[in-house]
Amino acid sequence: MFSLLLLAAAVQAPATLDGKWTVDLSSEPGKPYTQPMELTLAADGTVKGSFYNSEIQAGRWKRDRGRLCASFRTTDGAGPYHSTVCLTGATATGQTWAEHRNFLFNWSAVRAAR
Template sequence: MRTAMRASQWMRALTLIAATVTPLSAHGQSTIGFDGRWTVNLSTDPTKPYEKQMEIKLGSDGSVSGSFYDSRILAGRWKNDRGRTCVSFRTTDGAGPYYTSACLRDGGVEGQTWAEHRSFLFNWNAKRAE
């Protein structure tokens, strides 16, 4: 015998589905999690914090915009693949380009920035800005 669901049961079921479905962009990739402001820890010494802000906006066309280390993101791409969402983008300090790549991991961001003109590769972490 079939039993009809009451309206309150339907609402609970729909709420549960909405909470567990990952929204997709126009080209079928998840944009949840990366958009927004992040505090990047650039310190090489854990006792001496050195933090800068990063703002990321993922476009439905796979583009990345925003800012990193007080510089506007000039060009960038993002992709959700192999169970993770990652970005790559380029900024500049006026003397040369900085190439950055980063991935979401456990609610934070792990990244690295390469500046050929300064001969360094820097690994960093970020947490959601408050």
């Protein structure tokens, strides 16, 4: 019985946003469009990494009210992108706002294949 519990614990995804993710940015059914995201959550509450091949310039994370979420800022060189992501089981859901591009985009992510 104990070995089954250990096996089940090893199979479960870690309850963290740390690591590499594949973000689904598809806007049309049947036309996949993904981009990478890599997050490192530091003990001081900061977030480092990259999203859509852009380095995270500043970010914060927090575990509160039963959720683990992070917010961070990246840029495309023309203006800032503000993104938020929350862990939802083994996946993540997020949202990106780019005021200079006049859009708000909802997205989802899965852990990147190793």
